[in-house]
Amino acid sequence: MSNELPLISIGMPLYNAEKHIRQSLDSLLRQTHTNFEIIISDNCSTDNTVGIVQEYAARDSRLKLYQQSENIGPIPNFQYVLQKAGGAYFMWRSYDDWSDDNYLEALGQLLDRDSSIDLAVANIVKVKESEQKPVELYIEKANGSTSFSSSLHMLKQSHPGWMYGLFRRKVALAAINDVVENFPHVWGWDHLILFPTVSRNRVAASDDTRFFQRETGISHSRYRPKLPREQVSLATDFYQVCLRSYQKSDAPFLAKLAMALYLLRYTSSKTEKFTRILRIALKLRKP
Structure with missing residues (x-):
């Protein structure tokens, strides 16, 4: 052997x-x-x-x-x-979940060909009760840029299913070690795994293969925080992990400043919408 x-x-x-x-x-x-x-x-x-x-x-x-x-x-x-x-x-x-038979081959070829790519992803098909819904990909060529416009484009296009793409192992290990150490929640953790790679524009996509992601709703019911104080804690920790990651990058000062502001919106969209937290808090305070 x-x-x-x-x-x-x-x-x-x-x-x-x-x-x-x-x-x-x-x-x-x-x-x-x-x-x-x-x-x-x-x-x-x-x-x-x-x-x-x-x-x-x-x-x-x-x-x-x-x-x-x-x-x-x-x-x-x-x-x-x-x-x-x-x-x-x-x-x-x-x-x-499952994938096409050429999934590993197609994504591995992307990583083999280009050292500026740390994560290779595929077309995603969401599956719920046997109904299949493709998720469109709009990924420009990865170039390792940490300019704000480049990072913004990739973050807006990112999908949690990308977490099941093919990583360079050391990149994935650094990301999950950071999450385990600094993020004591389950809801939203997949976006944090992706953030260091996506925000540095080091993701490439293959149109030649598909990933089928089953939607069961288990995570939503089991791990999504219910109380405002839990939601605020989640959002605060999420924001801090993202901000620290981007501050460690080689992005220029103005890009880091712009990202610090944008991450408020990003956190609201990926954890709990701030308006929803406020509505729940006000509702709980009513006599």
Whole structure:
């Protein structure tokens, strides 16, 4: 057996995934690019998730299963699979999403060809109750620019599904380490993972493959904050993580100043709209 590291590591954090896990794994194992590993971390599932994964791992040595001794929470579990990765490129895959068979090949080629790209993404198709809705891509060529206009364009076009694109592993690791350390929330964390790469205009897209993202509403009901004080805490932490990230970039002073102002609007759109927080607060204060 070869001791060479795979080019691509795929991280799949799991919890009670038995309903859709087979479809997701089958999609990965059909990939035309085959030099990859699948790192799976089960977060103390109470259904048959582990049994299904063990069945697949017995047939394909590229699957590596880790079982947490206690539930470590969703974001640390995403971090865990990345920390176990050895490939130069890394991709997260949710248990209920899937992609075209050439997904890894098409996105890997983008990263291979251009060192100014840190994240390769594809056409996204949102799936809800079997209804499919494509998400249009309007991405200009990545150039690593941190000018305000360049960053603004990319931030406006970014989609949370981009988090399941193909990263350079070290870039993804730096992003999630920062989130785990400085953002004690789940709602909105995907945008923070993307922000350092998107705001530096280091994203490229392929029109030759598709990513299918299932919308279940679970995250909305489970993790979205309900009380104004929770929403304010979320928005404050989100703003600070974004601002600190952009301030560390090589953007010119005026770009950093403009971004500090724009991030107020960006935070409102990606966490909780400030007007909504105010309405809820006023409603709760009524006798």
